[in-house]
Structures are given as structure tokens and as C-alpha cells.
Amino acid sequence: MHWDAMHVAPLERLDLVPPGIRSVNMVQLGRALTDASVDPPITAMIVHGSNPVVTMPNQTLTVEGLQRDDLLTVVHEQFLTDTAQFADYVLPATTQVEHLDLMWAWGHDVIAVNQPAIAPVGEAVSTTEFFRRLSTAMGLDDAYLHLSDDEMLEIAMDSDAFREMDITRSRLEGEGWARLADDRGPTPFADGGFPTDDGRCAFVAPLASVALDRDERWPLHLISAKGSLRFLNSSYAHVPWHVRAEELTVAMHPEDAAARAIADGDRVEVVNERATVPATARLGDVRQGVVALPSGWARGARGTSANALTPDGLSDAGGGGAFHDAFVEVRVAGDTSLEH
Structure with missing residues (x-):
């Protein structure tokens, strides 16, 4: 059972x-x-x-x-x-x-x-x-x-x-x-059986579909993992000392940062067609071509958070959110050259 x-x-x-x-x-x-x-x-x-x-x-x-x-x-x-x-x-x-x-x-x-x-x-x-x-x-x-x-x-x-x-x-x-007992053991999806069209979990989408979805203005793939140290989803964001103790950072690969004249600790803006999210650059935590913002970061006085950038499409895995199908650019704060 x-x-x-x-x-x-x-x-x-x-x-x-x-x-x-x-x-x-x-x-x-x-x-x-x-x-x-x-x-x-x-x-x-x-x-x-x-x-x-x-x-x-x-x-x-x-x-x-x-x-x-x-x-x-x-x-x-x-x-x-x-x-x-x-x-x-x-x-x-x-x-x-x-x-x-x-x-x-x-x-x-x-x-x-x-x-x-x-x-x-x-x-x-x-x-x-x-x-x-x-x-x-x-x-x-x-x-x-x-x-x-x-x-x-x-x-x-x-x-x-x-x-x-x-x-x-x-x-x-x-x-x-x-x-709870589970006759599938600790790895229930070892042999597939995911709630997707083909029963498999695709970590990398087919290249053709990626090419169709990409906008050249936004070359960086945004992931929004639970990377915050003091917030759990959006919980604890009401606690003043938690808010004061942590700043919103975007993780970047050093080569991606260098190509944009961004140094570790610089104030930057993560942007796409949906929004602009101010953050502080942190280098070295992700692979090239990928940037990461913590999920669940409260808007508060900042006005925006990672989900201002994410699309509201649905995945084929049970109709969940396609949060990681987001693409962005990162620029030094105040640089408006990407707006045209």
C-alpha cells in the first residue's frame, strides 16, 4: 500500500x-x-x-x-x-x-x-x-x-x-x-513514473523548444531556489532583524559578471520584460549562463522579488508553476542601455 x-x-x-x-x-x-x-x-x-x-x-x-x-x-x-x-x-x-x-x-x-x-x-x-x-x-x-x-x-x-x-x-x-510505509522505498521514482506526459523528468528541455522560447535580450537562465538564510518561503519576513541581517543577492558565474563589468558586491539589477529587481552581485556560486535569486523573498520596501521575473506558465508535472523557465539579464544598477 x-x-x-x-x-x-x-x-x-x-x-x-x-x-x-x-x-x-x-x-x-x-x-x-x-x-x-x-x-x-x-x-x-x-x-x-x-x-x-x-x-x-x-x-x-x-x-x-x-x-x-x-x-x-x-x-x-x-x-x-x-x-x-x-x-x-x-x-x-x-x-x-x-x-x-x-x-x-x-x-x-x-x-x-x-x-x-x-x-x-x-x-x-x-x-x-x-x-x-x-x-x-x-x-x-x-x-x-x-x-x-x-x-x-x-x-x-x-x-x-x-x-x-x-x-x-x-x-x-x-x-x-x-x-509512513511505502512499498516504493526511499527512491519512489527510480524507475520513472513521474506525473508528466512521458513519465520522465526532463532536467534539460529539448533544444528546439528552448530555442523557440528564448528571447535574445535575456541570455541568462534564472533559477529561484530556497537559498535565503533567514526566510522560509515568505515566512519570517515580518521580523525586523531578519530583514536587516540579510540582503537580496543574485549569484553569478565570474565570467558572466566580467562580461558585464560587474564585480562581487556591486549593486545590480536583474531585469526582463516583466520587472526589474535590485540586488547585490555575488560571484562563483552557479554555472555559466545561470543566475540565482532566493525564492520567497518578501517585497516589503524593496518593491519586488524573484517572482516579479518568473513566468506564470504551467508545467506538465501536475500543472505546477514553471518558475524556472525564466530568463533575464543582469546589469549594473542605473544602466538603462538594456531598455531599448
């Missing part, structure tokens, strides 16, 4: 979704909010557990959409994030130490139960409580919309897959976590 065969379908209740309801891939949030052909237009949005201004691609388009006067935006958050700054209403959310949760594996093979250590502070409520209250306010009385966190945990744990692995709620509460 694959551990990913475990599911929460009893909680999803897709049968309750009215026919014809639209779905939008969050990667293309900016498009959905700004495309005049969307009929009817999206006029209300609730953001919870996310900071799309920072974490979604084509940042400028996302911001443009959030600035619409006719869009009602509610953000359920713990801090005034970059997204929350565009909200009509910001409502307080609990932190991890204030609510019950079941922590699914992501990048590992462990499942854990998160038990609250303290009661919610002030008016903060969990995401689930937020939607229970919203359901009540909207007069939606289906029982599944009003399940308590405790009841939902019981439903999620009522799984044959869990039973086969001897994983119970009492065990998780006593031990804190349990290792």
Missing part, C-alpha cells in the same frame, strides 16, 4: 460542490484577476495560509489584480504580509501552537499530530473555525461545514491505509509522529 494512497476524501466532500463551479490554478492568479474575458469576473477572494504576492509567479500581474477597486479581498493571517497589505479586511489567524492539526508528509515519510499548547490569543481563530463561522453567517447549514477540528481528525484517521500501518490517533498523540 502506497502511503500516498491515504486520502481525506470524506472531508473533501466534492459532492457538495455545485455543478459549474469554476476552479483557478493559483499559479495563474494574476491572469484570473486581470483577464477581461473572465465572465463573470472574480469579485471576491479569501486568502488563507498563503502569501501569493510573494509566492506566485508574475508578481506584477498578481499585484495589478489585487489593486482592482471592484475586488473584495479578505486575508486570514498572523502578520501583515505583502498580500495582506492589499486586503480590504485582515482577520487574525492562529499560529501552530494554538490549534489542532494533522501534519501530512511533504518531502519526508513522517506524519504527525499537532496539538495546541495554548488557547487562541485575542480574536485569532484557526482556518477551520474561520470557515465554520463564515458558513454560519451565510446560512449554510450542511453538517460537514460545521465539523469540529476534533471530528475532522477522527474522519481523517479512519483510513484502511493507516490501520495497515498501525497508525492511530492515540499513537500519534502519545508518540507525536509515525513513519
Whole structure:
């Protein structure tokens, strides 16, 4: 039994979704909010557990959409994030130490139960409580919309897959976590089976397709890895000493830098047709022809981050974002020769 065969379908209740309801891939949030052909237009949005201004691609388009006067935006958050700054209403959310949760594996093979250590502070409520209250306010009385966190945990744990692995709620509460069984072993994709058209993961795209997609104005391939020392995605960007202690840097190969008269520590601008991102050059960390900016860097006072440069196309691996299909140029700050 694959551990990913475990599911929460009893909680999803897709049968309750009215026919014809639209779905939008969050990667293309900016498009959905700004495309005049969307009929009817999206006029209300609730953001919870996310900071799309920072974490979604084509940042400028996302911001443009959030600035619409006719869009009602509610953000359920713990801090005034970059997204929350565009909200009509910001409502307080609990932190991890204030609510019950079941922590699914992501990048590992462990499942854990998160038990609250303290009661919610002030008016903060969990995401689930937020939607229970919203359901009540909207007069939606289906029982599944009003399940308590405790009841939902019981439903999620009522799984044959869990039973086969001897994983119970009492065990998780006593031990804190349990290792999930997976008959594919530690390398589940050793023989392929990726969710792509051909079942393979292509680290290098066919040269023909690369040639078709490239714009000669932007000769450098931008990657946006989790290279920040003090931020995790966009988390911790609200902490002043974290912001002061780290500067946004772009890693460059020394030969690419020399060709542009850029020295280590120079103030530069990473640019393409979408945006200009100010940064400090750091040499020697990447291969020639590639530059790297950390992902998840909050916009804050800087105004932009790596995702201002990334495209909002979709990959064939499950419809995820094609964040690394971005191409840029790097110039010394203030050099406008690339604008024409």
C-alpha cells in the first residue's frame, strides 16, 4: 500500500460542490484577476495560509489584480504580509501552537499530530473555525461545514491505509509522529513514473523548444531556489532583524559578471520584460549562463522579488508553476542601455 494512497476524501466532500463551479490554478492568479474575458469576473477572494504576492509567479500581474477597486479581498493571517497589505479586511489567524492539526508528509515519510499548547490569543481563530463561522453567517447549514477540528481528525484517521500501518490517533498523540510505509522505498521514482506526459523528468528541455522560447535580450537562465538564510518561503519576513541581517543577492558565474563589468558586491539589477529587481552581485556560486535569486523573498520596501521575473506558465508535472523557465539579464544598477 502506497502511503500516498491515504486520502481525506470524506472531508473533501466534492459532492457538495455545485455543478459549474469554476476552479483557478493559483499559479495563474494574476491572469484570473486581470483577464477581461473572465465572465463573470472574480469579485471576491479569501486568502488563507498563503502569501501569493510573494509566492506566485508574475508578481506584477498578481499585484495589478489585487489593486482592482471592484475586488473584495479578505486575508486570514498572523502578520501583515505583502498580500495582506492589499486586503480590504485582515482577520487574525492562529499560529501552530494554538490549534489542532494533522501534519501530512511533504518531502519526508513522517506524519504527525499537532496539538495546541495554548488557547487562541485575542480574536485569532484557526482556518477551520474561520470557515465554520463564515458558513454560519451565510446560512449554510450542511453538517460537514460545521465539523469540529476534533471530528475532522477522527474522519481523517479512519483510513484502511493507516490501520495497515498501525497508525492511530492515540499513537500519534502519545508518540507525536509515525513513519509512513511505502512499498516504493526511499527512491519512489527510480524507475520513472513521474506525473508528466512521458513519465520522465526532463532536467534539460529539448533544444528546439528552448530555442523557440528564448528571447535574445535575456541570455541568462534564472533559477529561484530556497537559498535565503533567514526566510522560509515568505515566512519570517515580518521580523525586523531578519530583514536587516540579510540582503537580496543574485549569484553569478565570474565570467558572466566580467562580461558585464560587474564585480562581487556591486549593486545590480536583474531585469526582463516583466520587472526589474535590485540586488547585490555575488560571484562563483552557479554555472555559466545561470543566475540565482532566493525564492520567497518578501517585497516589503524593496518593491519586488524573484517572482516579479518568473513566468506564470504551467508545467506538465501536475500543472505546477514553471518558475524556472525564466530568463533575464543582469546589469549594473542605473544602466538603462538594456531598455531599448
